[in-house]
Amino acid sequence: METGSAAGAETMGTEPIWTGLPPGLLRMRRLLLVVWLGLLALALGLLLGLLGGPVWAAFALLPLAALAWGWVLLGRNWRSWRYAERADDLLISRGVLWREETVVPYGRMQLVEVTSGPVERHFGLASVQLHTAAAATDATIPGLDPAEAERLRDRLTELGEARSAGL
Amino acid sequence: MTAPGVDDALREGKAVAERRLHPVTPFRRAWAPVAVITGWAVHDPDQAQEQLTKLTTTMLLGGLAVLVTAGVLYGFLTWWFTHFAVTDSELRIRTGLLFRRTAHIRLERIQAVDVTQPLLARVAGVAKLRIDVVGTDKKDELAFLGEGEARALRAELLARAAGFAPETAHEVGEAPAHELMRVPPSKLALSLVLTGATWASLAAALVVPPVLWLATHSVWTVLATALPLLGAAATTSVGRFVAEYDWTLAESPDGLRIDHGLLDRTHETVPPGRVQTVRIVEPLMWRPLRWVRVELDVAGSENSVLVPVAPRAVAESVVARVLPGVTVPADLSRPQRRAGWCVPLWWRGYGLAVTDGVFAARHGLLRRKLSLVPHAKVQSVRLTQGPWERLWRLADVHVDTGADKTVTARLRGAEEAAALLREQAERSRTGRRSARPDRWMA
Structure with missing residues (x-):
């Protein structure tokens, strides 16, 4: 399990132990990107090549450029995601350009959800989502190993029960 | 909030006394069909006129009688099938003629209790009681209860929610309130005069219709814009005055009491x-x-x-x-x-x-x-x-x-x-x- 960059994690006192996301999510996202943009480039190249000649077919390079850019972007985005379980709260940090760091106290959790779509399941991934009484709390950890997701869910539920508080 | 409560009742080992709403409740729904017809007539006046000329007075009166009776019957049945009960830990509301609905509201989760009295309800001496819990909506309000009954129920609910022993909860009675402040009407009026929104809506209502008249010369367009604008101006000024009239804030062991309203009175309690x-x-x-x-x-x-x-x-x-x-x-x-x-x-x-x-x-x-x-x-x-x-x-x-x-x-x-x-x-x-x-x- 690779750990994301530690930049910007300076804290006073206890340093949280950050966990990055497993590489499965990156692999899935990159594969999807390659498949979709590759198909688009192919279709565009064939269509324009047949209808307008080889010069037009060069436009098929655009999706390929987007692919290369997206490849890098996905990598950066994936590296930016990390979470830390502290004694009393969960930290989630994400985003490259639009950075967001969320702190959710365990006692405030109303519901912990593990979801996994068909594609995610195929790649052996699951996401954990935390809900508090505030709808604005946007605490999701995507692309976890299902076993880790379940461990996290059970641990969070357990901690939530122990530290539970009213509204 | 909604949970099967059968085992709860069994555990308590005694029957829960169920109560009905105030008998005036059916009449609140009696006029609904008439309102629907009126709404339709206003919405489509030409066709309404056409239909109306075809009918004789007897048919008209007969139809009205049938509609009102149906309304009363519907109101009566919904009233008959609506029950509520206060148990040690919950307020239970059971309602529905065809689609049954049972809501169990946990008392320790109470966020606020509102007793409201619309103008007509004040005349009839009844009130609505609403318990605010996260997730409750309009269906969960008790409308209507007798005025005294609503107050007694509020006191009892608050006493139980506060943690008084169930046996004594309905004897605790209304907690004494100590007034913190009251807003005099003149101050409220002056504050509304000094609010930008009041003037902005008034200016819009006075300026836009003449401009439209000059631009289009169409009565309907002007009316269609002037009426909502005037309505908005009225709600931001007079409406707010009426709603916030005689605003009284009091403190009691049950929490904060907020009472206000000129025509519709609202009494809120925030524990x-x-x-x-x-x-x-x-x-x-x-x-x-x-x-x-x-x-x-x-x-x-x-x-x-x-x-x-x-x-x-x-x-x-x-x-x-x-x-x-x-x-x-x-x-x-x-x-x-x-x-x-x-x-x-x-x-x-x-x-x-x-x-x-x-x-x-x-x-x-x-x-x-x-x-x-x-x-x-x-x-x-x-x-x-x-x-x-x-x-x-x-x-x-x-x-x-x-x-x-x-x-x-x-x-x-x-x-x-x-x-x-x-x-x-x-x-x-x-x-x-x-x-x-x-x-x-x-």
Whole structure:
């Protein structure tokens, strides 16, 4: 399990132990990107090549450029995601350009959800989502190993029960 | 909130006394078919006229009689099939003729209790009782109960929610209230005169229709725009006056009591420790008088006004009562000067102060709003930073509360914001420890 960059994690006192996301999510996202943009480039190249000649077919390079850019972007985005379980709260940090760091106290959790779509399941991934009484709390950890997701869910539920508080 | 309660009742080992609503309730629905017909006639006058000429007076009267009878019958049946009961820990509402619905509302989860009396209900001597719990809606209000019955039920519900023994709960009676403040009508009127929105809506209603008339010369267009505009002007001025007339704030062991209304009377009770955020709003034109409006958020409750208008000092003393041990911070730290590159001019309106009790953030340059969140009410803390903010080493800190409101301290220095995030998480954790229990008398 690779750990994301530690930049910007300076804290006073206890340093949280950050966990990055497993590489499965990156692999899935990159594969999807390659498949979709590759198909688009192919279709565009064939269509324009047949209808307008080889010069037009060069436009098929655009999706390929987007692919290369997206490849890098996905990598950066994936590296930016990390979470830390502290004694009393969960930290989630994400985003490259639009950075967001969320702190959710365990006692405030109303519901912990593990979801996994068909594609995610195929790649052996699951996401954990935390809900508090505030709808604005946007605490999701995507692309976890299902076993880790379940461990996290059970641990969070357990901690939530122990530290539970009213509204 | 809704849960199978059969085993509960069995465990209690005694039958729960079920009650019905006030017998005047059926008549509230009797006029619904008539209202529907009237609505249709107004909506499509030509066709209504055409249909009307075809009917004789006898048919008309007969039809009306049938409709009213059907309405009364429907009202009667819904009344007959609606029951409610107060158990040791829940309020149960059982309703529905065809589609059965049973709601069990847990009393320790009560966020507020409202007793409202629309004008006609006041004439009939009845009242609606509504319990605000996260997730309740209009279906969960008890409409209507006799006036005295509603008060007695409110007292009983609050006593049970407070943690009094079930045997004594209905004998505890109404908790004595001590009046904190009352808004005189003249002050309320003056405050509305000094509100920009009143004048803006009035100006719109007076200016737009003549302009449209000059432009189109079409009566319908002018009427179609003038009526809603006049309506809006009336609601922002007269409507607000009528709703906020005789605003009385009182304190009792059951919590805060807010009574108001000229035609429709509303009596709200917010038990201790239910207030999620308090906002002190200071409109531009009130500033020379040093008047403020205080708003509050309670989870699951629609009401958001605590004091419509009051001098600042009085408002601050009220806030100190609502959030025990909290003083409204006087000086807030502004963002650093470079924040002007992110939000020109308006950055001066932003401010932040963190005290032992609350996280306080101000925004707005002309109409200043200071939001206070008790540390114990924080659901989550977030730090966000966009690319432009990052360039200027600034970040925003959001504090989410249970009433689905987010209070944001904008444009703090990046290091300060990061420290704030950690400290706020810590403060909320320790703040919760000292928070009062849900059952406030227990």
